[in-house]
Amino acid sequence: MDKERALKRVKLALPAQAEYVELARLALYGIASRIGFSYEEIEDMKVAISEACNNAVLYAYDSPGGMVEILFEVNDDEIGITIQDEGSSFDAERKTSSLAGWHEKSLDEVQAGGLGFYLMQALMDEVEVMSVEGRGTVVKMKKRLQTSGELI
């Protein structure tokens, strides 16, 4: 099935608004289920892609009209997801600097901010965040199929 191995790309451009984040999840579900990811893996990826989109919706743009672009790069055995905005105000360095979760914290110390990035890292195999002042944020993530069975 070598002819099937070529990388396939699916692009999606959404308004950077909360009610459109669900479309990213629906597209992900359609794509990931085709290449054989399990229900649980897809649930994990749905959270990860939503967290990246949520950040773009909440922090990227100071005024309405901004977009979030999502690129799915699909292989036989892995899926790459790139979430990109062209906003100005997201500080990825600071947001990702303390990726620890709340395992060692008391209730008084727990703050909801920053949890999104922690979840992305925990749920995907690879996550990379690049933020350029004034030019937006790019989040690249990857998940590999866990079942390495023979493809028919």
Place this chain on the structure above:
Amino acid sequence: MSGNKFSVTTQQDNDKVVVQLQGDLDLAAAKEFRAFMGPIVDDAAIDLALDLEQLTYIDSTGIGILISILKMRHEQQASFTIVNVPPHVQKLFDMTGISKFLTPNA
């Protein structure tokens, strides 16, 4: 546009209030859910439980709301429990380290 639109139903039996969550508790649903819960959370006399059996999706937005409810109930020394947590939701609670606050008996 929604596949799993978020909604809540409430069951009240004297002081006992059970809020059942249905659908996707995401960023789009957060404001409505927070507003709905406000007066219930403020009433320390209520024995409050959230039932997550029909919750199809949650992310850091929803988890943040649960944490803020937990904190407010804790400050008022008011009761708050979370019941019927689906496996994929419990996994996120465990992963983030908040199980010990939200579902200590799960």
